[in-house]
Amino acid sequence: MNIIRLILREFIGLFVDDEMLAVSILAVVAGCWLLAHYVHDTSFTIGALLVIGCVGVLLSSVVQGARR
Numbered sequence: 001m002n003i004i005r006l007i008l009r010e011f012i013g014l015f016v017d018d019e020m021l022a023v024s025i026l027a028v029v030a031g032c033w034l035l036a037h038y039v040h041d042t043s044f045t046i047g048a049l050l051v052i053g054c055v056g057v058l059l060s061s062v063v064q065g066a067r068r
Contacts, residue, residue: 025057031049
């Protein structure tokens with residue numbers, strides 16, 4: 001039973017480890033959704049913003065993690 005609890009704790013830790021990363025990714029996705037819903041821009045532009053935003057957030061998180 002302890003093994004299962006340890007596995008579940010590690011699995012949940014994968015998603016909860018860096019709260020700011022998760023919140024930032026959600027903000028990028030929400031921003032792209034708002035842009036798509038209200039501005040009606042092209043799919044390519046919104047997709048590019050989504051990819052660039054997520055990669056930017058990830059790189060920022062990696063840089064901050066390296067500083068620690």
